[in-house]
Amino acid sequence: MLAALLLAARLTVPLDSTVLLIRVLDVSDARVGGDAILITDAGAGRARHVLIDGGEHGATILARLTRLNVDTLAAVILSHPHADHYGGLGAVVSRFPVRAFVYGGTPRTAVTYRALLRALDSLRIPVVTADTGVRRVTLVTGDDSVELRLLAPPPTCGALPGDAGGDAVNNCSVGVRLTRGGFVMLFPGDAEQAELGWWMLTEPSLLRADVLKGGHHGSSNATSAELLDAVQPRAVIISANGRQHPFASVLALLAARGIPTYCTADNGTVTVRVPRNGAWTITTEREGKCHARVVRN
Amino acid sequence: MPESHRFIVDRHEGDLAVVEVDGGSTLDVPRWLLPHAARPDDVLLVSVEQGTDRTVVTIVRDVAATERARAAARQAVDHLKRRDPGAGVIL
Numbered sequence: 250m251l252a253a254l255l256l257a258a259r260l261t262v263p264l265d266s267t268v269l270l271i272r273v274l275d276v277s278d279a280r281v282g283g284d285a286i287l288i289t290d291a292g293a294g295r296a297r298h299v300l301i302d303g304g305e306h307g308a309t310i311l312a313r314l315t316r317l318n319v320d321t322l323a324a325v326i327l328s329h330p331h332a333d334h335y336g337g338l339g340a341v342v343s344r345f346p347v348r349a350f351v352y353g354g355t356p357r358t359a360v361t362y363r364a365l366l367r368a369l370d371s372l373r374i375p376v377v378t379a380d381t382g383v384r385r386v387t388l389v390t391g392d393d394s395v396e397l398r399l400l401a402p403p404p405t406c407g408a409l410p411g412d413a414g415g416d417a418v419n420n421c422s423v424g425v426r427l428t429r430g431g432f433v434m435l436f437p438g439d440a441e442q443a444e445l446g447w448w449m450l451t452e453p454s455l456l457r458a459d460v461l462k463g464g465h466h467g468s469s470n471a472t473s474a475e476l477l478d479a480v481q482p483r484a485v486i487i488s489a490n491g492r493q494h495p496f497a498s499v500l501a502l503l504a505a506r507g508i509p510t511y512c513t514a515d516n517g518t519v520t521v522r523v524p525r526n527g528a529w530t531i532t533t534e535r536e537g538k539c540h541a542r543v544v545r546n
Numbered sequence: 547m548p549e550s551h552r553f554i555v556d557r558h559e560g561d562l563a564v565v566e567v568d569g570g571s572t573l574d575v576p577r578w579l580l581p582h583a584a585r586p587d588d589v590l591l592v593s594v595e596q597g598t599d600r601t602v603v604t605i606v607r608d609v610a611a612t613e614r615a616r617a618a619a620r621q622a623v624d625h626l627k628r629r630d631p632g633a634g635v636i637l
Contacts, residue, residue, distance in 0.1 A: 297637065331556060331557050332572045349635050354623050355623070356623045358616055358618075358619050359587075361570070363622055366619075367622065375629065375635075376630060377635060378623075378627045378630050384634055385634035386634065387634060387637065418557065
């Protein structure tokens with residue numbers, strides 16, 4: 250009981266208006282999970298939230314958001330249309346007012362995905378198709394701002410070769426580069442080597458970041474020595490989807506470089522706190538060490 | 547009378563295929579269970595004849611249904627693109 254109360258207190262910690270919170274939510278649920286990241290800026294006197302991806306299950310993400318007192322979403326960003334990233338978003342856009350929806354415009358045949366697109370249309374939510382160039386979503390408060398640069402996929406992403414086990418949809422991910430003051434965090438979606446290589450070639454300056462949300466749930470096709478050289482992260486957060494991630498080879502690569510690594514499957518929700526002035530910090534819902542779910546390269 | 551279901555391939559995860567079942571939740575199935583040519587976005591018709599000692603499951607790629615679903619998806623994306631506010635978004 251006491252542990253539950255302490256856990257609730259940690260998750261619903263009162264907002265300090267000078268602190269930006271980035272929560273990589275634990276949405277793992279019976280071997281199904283995916284990605285869901287909640288960015289909360291309280292600088293305007295009340296919390297403004299941006300959600301990147303919505304996990305796979307509507308009930309799971311709704312429970313997480315409700316527990317964190319979310320009542321509206323300034324923006325929802327879908328990195329790419331795989332069910333473990335968009336599956337919960339139909340419930341999200343139906344439950345909460347959403348001021349803008351961002352995605353890459355990749356068509357998929359899944360009935361649930363097409364239903365999500367229909368819901369966006371019927372709810373008349375402004376939709377940004379970030380399929381070219383670098384566009385921005387900016388939360389402005391006085392002289393402070395939180396900028397989300399949207400890294401578009403390559404124009405031919407649908408035809409890029411996927412590694413074994415991957416597919417072209419991963420390589421059509423919309424990346425997000427968050428900056429607040431001198432702090433930078435990179436969210437590459439499930440981009441694999443082909444798309445990451447294209448970003449390294451065309452937008453290398455936009456990849457450097459203090460914190461990296463590990464791509465593709467810690468798969469080896471999304472974290473390489475070359476990427477780590479480009480990003481130079483001081484910490485990596487992996488949102489494991491419960492099936493077979495993260496890979497042992499990725500954890501070994503990060504450990505060899507001495508990069509602190511956090512995994513939602515082992516640590517629960519991982520929170521990055523970014524004060525307006527001062528050093529950023531990372532806290533976790535549970536203590537624990539990242540464990541590999543698949544031992545292979 | 548065989549029971550009918552519809553899979554749509556969401557993605558491959560290693561040796562697994564993640565399929566959307568009857569327009570609802572997803573299911574992990576071994577890739578060897580599906581036709582060799584099955585790819586993400588394919589519509590698969592699943593016919594199940596369940597007997598006492600033997601159940602026969604037939605999974606067939608529905609090329610025509612896949613094409614219809616692809617066209618509908620493209621149309622939905624194009625429709626939303628016309629609603630893009632353009633440039634950056636300031637909130």
